[in-house]
Amino acid sequence: MTLPLDPRTAPPLRWGILAPGGIAAVFADAINHHTRAQLVAVGSRNRDRAERFATHHGIPTTHSSYRALVEDPQVEAVYVASPHSAHLEHALLAIKAGKHVLVEKSLARSAAEVEEMVSAARTAGVFLMEAMWTRFLPHVAAVRGVIERGEIGEVVTVIADHGQNMNHLPLEHRLHNPALAGGALLDLGVYPVSFAHDLLGTPDRIHATGSLSSTGVDGQVSISLGYGERAQASLNTTLWSRTATTAVIAGTKGRIEIDTDFYRPTSFRVIGLDGTWWSFDREIDGGFQFQAAEVARCVAEGLTESPRMTWDNSLEVMRTMDEVRRQIGLVYPGE
Structure with missing residues (x-):
């Protein structure tokens, strides 16, 4: 790899x-x-x-x-x-x-x-x-290598979440402020959305449900993305709970389980249908x-522009998040 x-x-x-x-x-x-x-x-x-x-x-x-x-x-x-x-x-x-x-x-x-x-x-x-x-981290490069070599077969399911408990923050904090585009989606949800885009590309179907906070930002959002006849991504983000922040990539021959926090430098396991497995673990400081x-x-x-994070990549991710916002009724002031 x-x-x-x-x-x-x-x-x-x-x-x-x-x-x-x-x-x-x-x-x-x-x-x-x-x-x-x-x-x-x-x-x-x-x-x-x-x-x-x-x-x-x-x-x-x-x-x-x-x-x-x-x-x-x-x-x-x-x-x-x-x-x-x-x-x-x-x-x-x-x-x-x-x-x-x-x-x-x-x-x-x-x-x-x-x-x-x-x-x-x-x-x-x-x-x-x-x-x-996240796109430039060693474990993500290794994950992509596993997929490209066909070790888990055709990818059919991606599951990822990013939730942090922000209940302790004062209501005037930027994450709770619609005028500052606060909420879970842009700060936290962008990680699983961008991760799904990186692995599966641009979805042809988007379904989202969400709950707004008392200040009018998105407190929690669940997203389902569809790709062609088979592949799907199930994503979640929330400001109200510290979730597992793990990711699973499941294919027709096996799966990859990425440890918490999937978006930071971390480890993962490749597990075959017969239960055999191997792991990737490379400890590094920082990440940025x-x-x-x-x-x-x-x-x-x-x-x-970067070949790894192109302008089109960012634009496609943002179009997905625009549609998610539309479906959950989230509008930022001035839009």
Whole structure:
């Protein structure tokens, strides 16, 4: 099986971080500890926050506006870590400044917003990618290898879930705020949806049921995707419970069981119909370094999109999620 290259072998790249929150801290640690890239600047509308983040992660330059960050000549690539409601605005800001851009998943709130981002990146000739880090992890590459070799036969069923107990968060938190495109789907549900797309492609049938929270975001969603005559995916996401966060890929000759958390670096077992099995287990620190390395390699090669996470991939995932939202009656303010 072909596993991802060591992220330290990727060319160096100078990063600027836009919106230094919790997810940005994870990204910064991965850059600093597992790549040859540099964190050269961070931008926040709150100068104190930017300075604290810069001090903690050894970043030499802080900016008190996003525009100043993207216009910083030191910065080659911008990591957009703001809430989903601002992804389009901030991605366009960076693209128009001529920077390469990695945008936290989900890439945007809707397919229409993704199309606008892609059009801008294409016109500017810069790299743009959704930060769906799962696609670049070693165990996912190994899973795809198992399937491509035919070890489990024809894939007929994919089951995946991602639920986290967010009941402790205050109601003003972004996950509970419709204006910030909160809810389970864009933050958590994108993982199983993107996983199903990665393995089975674009579905031709989508059925969804969901429950909205007291603040008007999606608290829980169950999704069934259909592919041709046989293949199906059963997916679930919730803000109200910590679920198993595992995945199963079942085929006509066997199955793959991916341990918790399926979307993070983890292990899996390949089990044949006769009960024989083997396991994959490769412990690694972090995980975000693999997507950062992908950006660096693509930029060095002059690519504007990743072959592993193409613009069409992100657009197809978002179209599925648009239809899910339509079926459960979820509309974000301003749509």
